[in-house]
Each structure stands twice: as structure tokens, then as C-alpha cells.
Amino acid sequence: MxxxxxxxxxxxxxxxxxxxxxxxxxxxxxxxxxxxxxxxNGSLVRVHGQVVGSRLIGQAFTAPRFFQGRPSATTPAxxxxxxxxxxxxxxxxxxxxxxxxxxxxxxxxNPGVRPGQVPPAMVESSASGIDPDIPVAxxxxxVPRVARANGxxxxxxxxxxxxxxxxxxxxxxxxSYVNVLELNVALQRLARPAxx
Amino acid sequence: MTWQGALQPIILVAVxxxxxxxxxxxxxRVFENQRTYLDPVLIPVERAVYRLCGVDxxxxxxxxxxxxxxxAVNVVGFLVLFGxxxxxxxxxxxxxxxxxxxxxxxxxxxxxxxxxxxxxVYGGETTMSYLSQSWLVVQQFLSPVSGICLxxxxxxxxxxxxxxxxxxxxxxxxxxxxxxxxxxxIVATIVLVALGSPQNLKAxxxxxxxxxxxxxxxxxxxxxxxxxxxxxxxxxxxMNMNAAHPFEAPNVASLLFQLVLGFAIPAGLIxxxxxxxxxxxxxxxxxxxxxxxxxxxxxxxxxxxxAGSAMLPMHQVHLASAGNMVGKxxxxxxxxxxxxxxxxxxxxxxxxxxxxxxxxxxxGMVALFxxxxxxxxxxxxxxxxxxxxxxxxxAIFLAGLMVGRTPEYLGKKIGAYEVKMAVLAMVVPSFxxxxxxxxxxxxxxxxxxxxxxxxxxxxEVLYAFASGVGNNGSAFGGLAAASPWYAATVGVAMLLGRFxxxxxxxxxxxxxxxxxxxxxxxxxxxxxxxxFVVLLVGTVLIVGALVFFPVLALGxxxxxxxxxxxxxF
Numbered sequence: 001m002x003x004x005x006x007x008x009x010x011x012x013x014x015x016x017x018x019x020x021x022x023x024x025x026x027x028x029x030x031x032x033x034x035x036x037x038x039x040x041n042g043s044l045v046r047v048h049g050q051v052v053g054s055r056l057i058g059q060a061f062t063a064p065r066f067f068q069g070r071p072s073a074t075t076p077a078x079x080x081x082x083x084x085x086x087x088x089x090x091x092x093x094x095x096x097x098x099x100x101x102x103x104x105x106x107x108x109x110n111p112g113v114r115p116g117q118v119p120p121a122m123v124e125s126s127a128s129g130i131d132p133d134i135p136v137a138x139x140x141x142x143v144p145r146v147a148r149a150n151g152x153x154x155x156x157x158x159x160x161x162x163x164x165x166x167x168x169x170x171x172x173x174x175x176s177y178v179n180v181l182e183l184n185v186a187l188q189r190l191a192r193p194a195x196x
Numbered sequence: 197m198t199w200q201g202a203l204q205p206i207i208l209v210a211v212x213x214x215x216x217x218x219x220x221x222x223x224x225r226v227f228e229n230q231r232t233y234l235d236p237v238l239i240p241v242e243r244a245v246y247r248l249c250g251v252d253x254x255x256x257x258x259x260x261x262x263x264x265x266x267x268a269v270n271v272v273g274f275l276v277l278f279g280x281x282x283x284x285x286x287x288x289x290x291x292x293x294x295x296x297x298x299x300x301x302x303x304x305x306x307x308x309x310x311x312x313x314x315x316x317v318y319g320g321e322t323t324m325s326y327l328s329q330s331w332l333v334v335q336q337f338l339s340p341v342s343g344i345c346l347x348x349x350x351x352x353x354x355x356x357x358x359x360x361x362x363x364x365x366x367x368x369x370x371x372x373x374x375x376x377x378x379x380x381x382i383v384a385t386i387v388l389v390a391l392g393s394p395q396n397l398k399a400x401x402x403x404x405x406x407x408x409x410x411x412x413x414x415x416x417x418x419x420x421x422x423x424x425x426x427x428x429x430x431x432x433x434x435m436n437m438n439a440a441h442p443f444e445a446p447n448v449a450s451l452l453f454q455l456v457l458g459f460a461i462p463a464g465l466i467x468x469x470x471x472x473x474x475x476x477x478x479x480x481x482x483x484x485x486x487x488x489x490x491x492x493x494x495x496x497x498x499x500x501x502x503a504g505s506a507m508l509p510m511h512q513v514h515l516a517s518a519g520n521m522v523g524k525x526x527x528x529x530x531x532x533x534x535x536x537x538x539x540x541x542x543x544x545x546x547x548x549x550x551x552x553x554x555x556x557x558x559x560g561m562v563a564l565f566x567x568x569x570x571x572x573x574x575x576x577x578x579x580x581x582x583x584x585x586x587x588x589x590x591a592i593f594l595a596g597l598m599v600g601r602t603p604e605y606l607g608k609k610i611g612a613y614e615v616k617m618a619v620l621a622m623v624v625p626s627f628x629x630x631x632x633x634x635x636x637x638x639x640x641x642x643x644x645x646x647x648x649x650x651x652x653x654x655x656e657v658l659y660a661f662a663s664g665v666g667n668n669g670s671a672f673g674g675l676a677a678a679s680p681w682y683a684a685t686v687g688v689a690m691l692l693g694r695f696x697x698x699x700x701x702x703x704x705x706x707x708x709x710x711x712x713x714x715x716x717x718x719x720x721x722x723x724x725x726x727x728f729v730v731l732l733v734g735t736v737l738i739v740g741a742l743v744f745f746p747v748l749a750l751g752x753x754x755x756x757x758x759x760x761x762x763x764x765f
Contacts, residue, residue: 087648096764133526
């Protein structure tokens with residue numbers, strides 16, 4: 001009787017391997033592509049018909065004319081084919097150095113900002129390394145620099161940021177934030193209306 | 197801390213209570229062959245599966261036969277998965293041209309997914325082809341269903357009397373798979389895509405970024421895998437960073453849906469237990485004990501994450517707020533992230549929405565302690581509930597000692613054999629965790645894998661074995677989990693934490709099933725009131741603290757004091 005059980009187990013596993021593996025993935029892909037193609041293909045963002053990224057995946061913005069995202073622990077930064085965190089623990093001296101270095105850089109790039117105004121998220125690296133969002137305060141602190149670099153009035157850029165704020169879910173869960181790529185796409189349209 | 201953050205675990209538990217009742221009622225109908233809406237479609241499929249596998253779904257099984265069949269499905273499942281993973285370079289659906297999977301990675305991964313651990317020593321998007329991911333999905337269906345079978349066998353020990361058998365394995369397995377795992381996963385997939393997760397089989401997308409850089413965006417059939425990963429409390433994510441990756445949890449709504457999905461079946465099984473023993477008050481007492489520990493753990497974890505690292509102000513870095521955002525995602529914030537990280541080890545799904553290695557010392561300790569106590573705060577499919585039943589037996593035994601009466605639970609006298617089996621289910625995992633962790637911090641290959649210096653390094657090692665033994669799968673990600681030492685030993689820990697932990701409980705159930713139920717008398721200790729809830733919570737916390745306090749003092753507690761005094765390592 002025991003060998004028969006093994007044989008039954010083998011048949012069950014092989015059947016499951018076929019149906020719950022490739023068949024399940026193919027079937028679900030078909031349904032998703034049919035019903036919800038935008039999400040199913042990665043929420044891609046297009047500018048002039050060109051794909052410039054995914055709304056959900058952060059990008060490395062380093063130029064002063066763009067709003068910048070959080071520090072990223074992937075190599076290279078914002079590597080969307082290899083998500084990773086820094087894994088630095090609270091008593092690791094490397095973490096303190098990392099925070100100090102990013103704070104120093106943020107203050108240099110945004111003159112007039114005091115350390116006590118900087119939200120932790122802007123100087124501490126994210127979990128995925130491709131966090132697409134920053135806290136609202138993190139975006140507002142960058143407004144003067146971005147406005148100057150694009151030759152736009154500060155009030156206009158500030159208004160742009162505030163119009164991109166997403167609040168807490170049901171007023172309770174998560175945090176309010178701004179999506180950096182969406183903000184920068186809108187900014188570019190504002191700064192260069194001829195080409196936008 | 198904000199009021200929104202503190203309110204979150206309480207709202208979640210209220211939702212889970214409703215789920216326990218609604219999902220539990222459905223599960224009971226499925227296990228008892230009562231009518232459901234899915235019957236017209238699924239009954240022919242069920243019959244076909246029995247015929248194809250050549251099994252009799254009606255023959256009652258003794259516990260040994262039941263466990264043998266379960267082991268057979270698991271061992272064969274392991275071998276098939278291991279074989280298919282090693283064949284990756286020869287098989288299609290590999291648009292990113294990922295190379296062969298190293299031996300120890302394949303061994304560890306096959307054990308990991310078969311035991312419902314889903315410990316990942318690899319980054320999904322950099323290691324597994326789409327086809328290999330699909331083989332992993334198979335075990336994400338089969339391993340939680342195996343957990344339900346263990347639960348049903350143990351629960352029948354309490355619900356039956358004068359019986360030598362514990363049900364039929366094939367019936368329990370196939371019905372749980374067809375009526376529960378598959379339909380729930382299909383619905384969950386569609387919801388996840390609607391909330392933003394990709395589901396395609398295309399090659400990774402190459403884009404020129406807005407600033408003119410080049411970015412490769414890894415994609416794939418992410419929603420379908422996330423659905424069963426979270427539903428089955430598996431935790432083996434498609435991407436390296438699991439739910440922290442914006443494709444796996446694009447927003448808070450998606451993360452909350454995944455939270456609720458992970459709670460659904462374990463909570464439902466608590467209710468099923470009450471229906472089976474025909475006394476639902478017992479279910480709610482156990483639910484209450486779990487809920488108290490869950491809310492308590494969530495609030496402690498959240499408090500310490502919101503208070504943040506004392507290291508920054510100690511070293512004259514003063515930011516706009518104190519909250520710890522190292523290894524966290526902006527969209528989730530500190531509150532919801534803390535809720536998810538407490539749930540991941542309480543409900544034992546093991547996927548993470550943050551980097552646990554970067555939690556504050558006490559925040560990380562809460563997540564660790566959930567695993568050290570055996571993941572009985574809901575826990576994954578079936579095994580969380582039977583782990584809690586082992587604590588119930590122990591609590592009843594302790595209460596019996598205190599008043600000098602023979603302990604009894606649900607009308608069954610608890611004898612020496614039952615208590616021995618329950619204690620065995622607690623001793624084996626504790627022993628394996630402590631021995632392997634101790635070994636790893638004295639030998640070279642173990643020490644070489646540690647990433648963070650000081651006491652935090654010890655916590656990394658302890659967390660790894662607790663996660664392996666607890667079949668959890670979350671990690672302090674700095675540890676070199678892919679090194680041969682950790683890949684091999686955590687693999688062993690996962691096996692020891694699955695079968696030697698739960699099989700004694702099935703043996704215990706078989707003895708209980710044979711006993712006659714004795715009527716309630718004035719001397720019966722009621723097991724549905726607040727007093728019992730307090731006793732049960734106390735038993736879980738005290739047993740955990742007695743076994744693990746010394747090592748926790750050397751790891752997270754030492755680190756907490758060091759951090760408060762600004763000490764770096």
C-alpha cells in the first residue's frame with residue numbers, strides 16, 4: 001500500500017505543477033492583459049509617445065532642475081532590475097555616516113534649508129531602492145532651487161507640488177506623499193511649454 | 197506616535213474578526229462536504245483529480261497513514277521543484293537570460309517553498325526565470341494546503357470521540373486546494389492588478405529616463421504570484437524586496453488588501469475549530485488571546501519605530517521628525533509599515549514591506565519574538581492554530597497543577613502523553629534555533645556572513661534561524677543568506693521546524709480522538725472566559741521569555757541600551 005501512496009503523491013504533484021504553475025500564470029496574464037492592460041504592463045509613463053519610465057518606479061534625478069528622490073541603496077542608484085535596501089542597523093557607524101553625508105548634500109543643494117526642516121526620508125535610504133515617492137515636506141524644501149533652475153516663479157512651482165499631493169488612505173493608513181516622476185513630468189511641461 | 201498609527205492594528209483586528217466568521221463559515225462547508233456556490237464547477241474537477249491520482253477520498257485514515265500521505269506529497273513536491281529549478285538554463289520563458297541556479301540556492305529554495313517558509317536566499321528579479329517563478333508558485337499553493345491538512349487532523353482529535361482515525365488526507369488536501377486556494381488566488385490576482393501590480397510575460401523594459409539616463413525595469417507575472425504568496429502566507433515574493441517593491445505593493449490600498457488576504461484563512465480556521473467541536477465560544481477565546489498579543493506587539497513595534505533611532509540626536513543630527521525611515525517606503529509611512537512588519541511574523545507570511553535589518557532594536561525584537569514563540573498569533577494556514585492548541589494543552593496542564601485536578605480540555609482528559617507531545621512541539625524548535633545560532637557565532641563561515649557589527653549581528657543570526665524554524669521567511673537582509681553555510685543550515689532548520697514540530701501534535705490528536713468525552717461538571721475549568729484568555733497569553737509569553745531571554749539580552753536589548761548611550765560598534 002505504501003508504494004501506491006507515493007505513486008499517487010507523484011501524480012498529484014505533477015498535475016499541480018502543470019496546472020498551478022505555467023497554466024495559472026498564463027491564464028492570469030491573459031485575463032489581466034484583457035481587463036487592465038495599463039496596470040498589467042507596469043503603469044508606464046509616456047511623454048510625446050516615448051516611454052520615460054513607470055509611474056511606480058523611482059528614477060535617479062540629480063540635475064538641479066528636477067525634484068530629487070530619496071537616497072537609494074541599489075547599485076547603481078535606482079536600479080529597477082535589482083531592488084535592495086541598505087540593511088544598515090541602528091548602531092552601525094556606516095548608517096550615521098550615510099545620514100550625515102546625505103544631509104550635507106541636501107543642505108548644499110538647497111541653500112537656506114535648516115537641518116531641523118529635513119524629513120528623515122530625504123536622508124535615509126528606502127527599502128526598495130526605487131521608492132518613487134517623497135514626503136510633501138521633502139518636495140516643498142526643493143521648490144526654491146527647482147524654481148530658480150527652471151526660471152519659474154516660486155509660487156507656481158509650489159502650487160504644482162501641492163496639486164500632486166496624495167493623502168493618507170481613508171485618512172488613516174500610510175502617509176501623504178508626492179510622486180517624483182509625475183511631478184517632474186508636469187514640471188517639464190510647465191518649464192518648456194513649446195516642447196511639452 | 198500619531199492616533200492614526202495607533203488605531204490601525206485595532207481596525208485591522210475588527211476586520212479580521214468579521215473575516216474569521218465569514219471565511220470560516222465557508223471553510224467549514226468545504227471541509228464537511230456541504231453545498232457551496234462553486235460545486236457545479238468544482239465537483240467534476242474534484243472527481244477527476246481523485247481518479248487521475250488513483251486515490252480513495254472516503255477511506256478513513258489512522259494518524260500514521262494520514263501523515264505518511266502528507267509527507268509523500270511534500271517529499272515528492274520537493275524533489276520535483278528541486279529538479280525543475282536546476283534545469284533553468286535549458287527551459288524557455290527566460291527573457292532576461294538568467295543563468296543556472298547554484299546548487300545550494302536550489303536546495304534551500306526547494307526546502308523553503310515546500311515547508312511554507314519561503315525564505316529567499318536569492319533576488320527574484322535577478323535569479324529566477326518566469327518559468328522558475330511558476331514552479332515556485334506551485335508550492336505556494338501546495339504547502340499552505342498541507343498546513344490545513346495538519347490542522348484538520350489535529351482538530352478532529354478534539355471533535356471526535358472513541359475514534360481511531362483522523363479523516364482522509366486526499367479529501368482534505370484536494371478540497372482545500374480546489375475550493376479555497378485556487379478561487380481565492382484568482383480573485384486576489386485581479387484585485388492586485390487593478391490596484392497597480394503588473395501581470396505580463398514580457399522582457400524587462402528598457403527606458404530612457406526623463407533626465408536622459410538608462411533604466412531597466414524588471415517586470416513579469418507579479419500579481420498572480422503575489423496573490424497566492426500573500427493568501428497562502430507563503431511570503432516568497434517575485435522581487436527581492438517583496439512588498440516594499442512598488443510593483444508588489446504599489447500603494448497603501450494594495451498593502452492593506454495583502455494584509456487582510458494574509459489573515460483571511462488562518463482567522464477562518466479558528467472559527468472552523470469552534471464549529472467542529474460544536475462550541476464557538478472556544479474559538480472566540482483563542483481569537484481573543486491572539487488579538488491581544490497582535491495588538492500589543494503592533495503598538496510596541498510602532499512606538500519604537502516612531503521614536504526612531506536615538507543614535508542621530510546623540511550625534512548631533514537633528515531632523516524634522518524622529519521616525520525611523522531607514523529601509524522604509526514613503527507611501528506606507530512608519531505606522532502602516534510597523535503594522536505590516538508585526539503581521540509578517542505574527543501571521544507568518546514572511547514577506548516584508550521594509551528592511552527588517554534597519555528596524556530599531558526593540559522594533560526588530562518584536563518581530564523576532566513573534567517567531568520565537570512559534571508563530572501562534574494567527575500563524576500561517578493551519579499550523580498557527582495547532583501551535584496555539586499545543587499552548588492551550590500546556591496552559592490547561594499548568595492550571596491543573598495549580599488546583600490539583602486532572603486537566604481536561606473540551607471534555608477530554610489531558611494525559612501525560614498529550615502534554616509530552618505538546619511540549620515536544622515547543623522544545624524541538626527552540627533547541628534548533630539556539631543550537632544553530634550558537635554554532636554560527638563561533639565558527640568562521642557563520643561569522644563571515646554577518647553584516648552589521650555588534651549585538652545587531654547576533655540578532656541577524658538569531659532572526660535567520662527563528663525565521664527558518666518558524667517557517668516564516670522574513671529576514672534581517674544583511675546576513676549573507678546565500679553563503680553555503682547559511683543556505684545549508686537554514687534549510688535544515690526549515691525542515692526541523694516543520695515536520696518534527698507538527699507531527700507530534702497529530703500523534704497527540706490521535707490519542708485524544710480515542711477518548712470518551714466527559715460531561716461538564718462544577719469542577720471543570722471554563723476555557724471560554726477572560727480568565728482562560730489571560731492564562732493562555734501568559735503561557736505563550738512566559739514560555740517564550742524563559743527560553744529566549746538570555747539571548748535577547750545579548751542581542752536586541754544590549755543594542756537598545758548601546759543606542760540610547762550613543763555607542764557605535
